[in-house]
Amino acid sequence: MKICCIGAGYVGGPTMAMIAKQCPDIDVHVVDLNQARIDAWNSDKLPIYEPGLDEVVAEARSRNLTFSTRVDEAIAAADIIFISVNTPTKTFGIGAGRAANLEFIEKCARQIARVATGHKIVVEKSTLPVRTAEAVKRILSSAENGATFDVLSNPEFLAEGTAVEDLLSPDRVLIGGESPVAIAALANIYATWISRDRILTTNLWSSELSKLTANAFLAQRVSSINAISALCEATGADVDEVARAIGTDSRIGPKFLKSSVGFGGSCFQKDILNLVYLCEHFGLREVAAYWEQVVSMNDYQKRRFSERIVRTMFNTVSDKKIAVWGFAFKKDTNDTRESAAMYICRDLLRERARLSIYDPRVSEKQIRADLVTACSDLQGQICESDLKLIETNVTIEKDGMSAADSSHAIVVMTEWDEFKEFDFTKIYQSMQQPAFVFDGRNLLDHKKLALLGFEIHAIGKSATV
Numbered sequence: 389m390k391i392c393c394i395g396a397g398y399v400g401g402p403t404m405a406m407i408a409k410q411c412p413d414i415d416v417h418v419v420d421l422n423q424a425r426i427d428a429w430n431s432d433k434l435p436i437y438e439p440g441l442d443e444v445v446a447e448a449r450s451r452n453l454t455f456s457t458r459v460d461e462a463i464a465a466a467d468i469i470f471i472s473v474n475t476p477t478k479t480f481g482i483g484a485g486r487a488a489n490l491e492f493i494e495k496c497a498r499q500i501a502r503v504a505t506g507h508k509i510v511v512e513k514s515t516l517p518v519r520t521a522e523a524v525k526r527i528l529s530s531a532e533n534g535a536t537f538d539v540l541s542n543p544e545f546l547a548e549g550t551a552v553e554d555l556l557s558p559d560r561v562l563i564g565g566e567s568p569v570a571i572a573a574l575a576n577i578y579a580t581w582i583s584r585d586r587i588l589t590t591n592l593w594s595s596e597l598s599k600l601t602a603n604a605f606l607a608q609r610v611s612s613i614n615a616i617s618a619l620c621e622a623t624g625a626d627v628d629e630v631a632r633a634i635g636t637d638s639r640i641g642p643k644f645l646k647s648s649v650g651f652g653g654s655c656f657q658k659d660i661l662n663l664v665y666l667c668e669h670f671g672l673r674e675v676a677a678y679w680e681q682v683v684s685m686n687d688y689q690k691r692r693f694s695e696r697i698v699r700t701m702f703n704t705v706s707d708k709k710i711a712v713w714g715f716a717f718k719k720d721t722n723d724t725r726e727s728a729a730m731y732i733c734r735d736l737l738r739e740r741a742r743l744s745i746y747d748p749r750v751s752e753k754q755i756r757a758d759l760v761t762a763c764s765d766l767q768g769q770i771c772e773s774d775l776k777l778i779e780t781n782v783t784i785e786k787d788g789m790s791a792a793d794s795s796h797a798i799v800v801m802t803e804w805d806e807f808k809e810f811d812f813t814k815i816y817q818s819m820q821q822p823a824f825v826f827d828g829r830n831l832l833d834h835k836k837l838a839l840l841g842f843e844i845h846a847i848g849k850s851a852t853v
């Protein structure tokens with residue numbers, strides 16, 4: 389058995405590494421157009437940071453896992469072809485800002501149609517709008533060499549930062565398709581290490597829609613608790629106490645109720661906007677408006693946080709040094725896509741603050757590129773004054789202590805564990821007074837910090853002084 393995976397990103401890379409590790413008899417070939425990314429997968433410094441991933445890749449790479457840019461060769465040799473390319477939100481034309489850009493998926497399908505011979509199973513791994521499989525099937529049906537195909541949808545539910553754990557023991561594996569033989573072939577691979585009762589099968593469209601729905605529900609929980617956090621700040625209730633109180637109801641459950649400065653990541657916003665676009669397409673205006681509100685609430689939460697910082701610091705942060713701890717969209721990943729941090733930094737920069745940013749895993753180059761993105765419009769245009777601010781008012785530090793040194797405020801953007809272990813006595817002494825902490829993740833020990841003299845403003849809580 390040979391597998392090819394087109395796309396060596398955050399999903400394709402870890403997923404294929406796990407399949408290769410668990411199934412030593414299967415040859416797994418991951419291909420990508422991006423040579424630098426492939427080189428990184430073949431090196432000791434993988435292109436993505438995931439706890440435990442280095443070991444999985446190292447074990448399988450020496451045996452049955454290959455990374456290369458030889459797309460045609462990998463397609464021709466494979467029995468099963470996974471498509472795991474990016475499907476970003478469109479930035480132009482019809483559906484700009486909402487619909488998924490399916491250009492990369494379509495190019496893959498055309499390439500498969502051109503190169504394949506015999507019978508292949510084509511698996512959609514990327515999250516896609518409902519009925520994309522239909523388009524993929526039509527393109528494949530134009531294959532030149534008499535090849536035949538079964539198309540399956542097998543969305544990936546791993547979360548970044550816990551990808552290895554999630555792949556090792558997923559809540560479920562979902563396979564949608566029409567051909568029982570093709571479904572069984574894919575299910576047999578997962579069944580090597582996942583119990584059969586966790587492998588669910590559905591029709592193609594249910595599978596595609598389930599992925600969008602799962603992400604919409606998860607994001608909705610975060611927006612719901614974040615909405616309540618605003619009310620907590622207004623009333624004196626504590627959002628963590630409220631979350632604990634409601635989470636013990638087994639119908640609600642305790643997970644995904646952590647109030648924050650706003651959800652980020654490559655999936656939530658994109659998938660909801662996709663769902664909204666889909667609903668509008670089918671004339672379901674009320675349904676579209678319902679889900680769109682989840683994204684609006686997330687924008688409000690980010691905006692509210694920046695405004696609170698400025699208001700609390702005597703209505704001006706101009707020329708004040710602000711330490712920003714964390715830039716990734718959550719801990720244990722180097723991914724910054726849609727991270728709340730870039731938007732908070734943009735707002736503070738436009739208030740003329742001087743930012744000292746520290747993240748344990750994100751490079752300076754990435755942070756600067758993200759700030760440019762955050763200041764740009766949908767078409768990628770950025771004004772001169774924003775560009776200048778990014779150049780002159782942003783410093784990237786190698787550790788959190790230096791970032792905080794002589795600052796007026798610390799802003800916690802990502803819940804990295806190491807932030808909890810910093811020497812706050814020393815930090816307090818090095819800071820301007822009053823020493824403000826804005827905890828966008830409710831990560832730090834607020835009582836302890838208050839005793840040291842800090843003034844803490846956290847999400848969904850009254851100020852601790």
Ligand code: UDX
Nearest residue numbers: 601605630631632633634635636637638639640641642
């Ligand atoms: C609710 C709360 O569950 C309870 O904790 C609170 O104390 C009072 O309000 P109740 O209104 O008695 O209880 O019944 P519930 O089982 O919550 O159902 C409420 C409505 O939602 C019903 O019309 C029910 O049919 C409907 N429902 C519930 C659904 O349509 N789908 C569901 O999955 C669950």
Ligand code: UDX
Nearest residue numbers: 544545546547548644645646648651652653655717718
């Ligand atoms: C998500 C889904 O969880 C995963 O199943 C899907 O395959 C891809 O999208 P991911 O985006 O990697 O995964 O991370 P996730 O843990 O879901 O977090 C998304 C965002 O929500 C992060 O910014 C996180 O900080 C935030 N979040 C999450 C909260 O603010 N509060 C919570 O309680 C949970």
Ligand code: ADP
Nearest residue numbers: 395396397398399400420421422473474492495
């Ligand atoms: P995800 O988080 O969904 O994995 P990424 O952007 O991390 O998304 O990865 C997608 C990868 O797919 C990128 O490395 C990109 O270069 C690759 N890719 C996109 N289109 C093609 C294509 N036609 N052939 C091969 N690789 C592709």
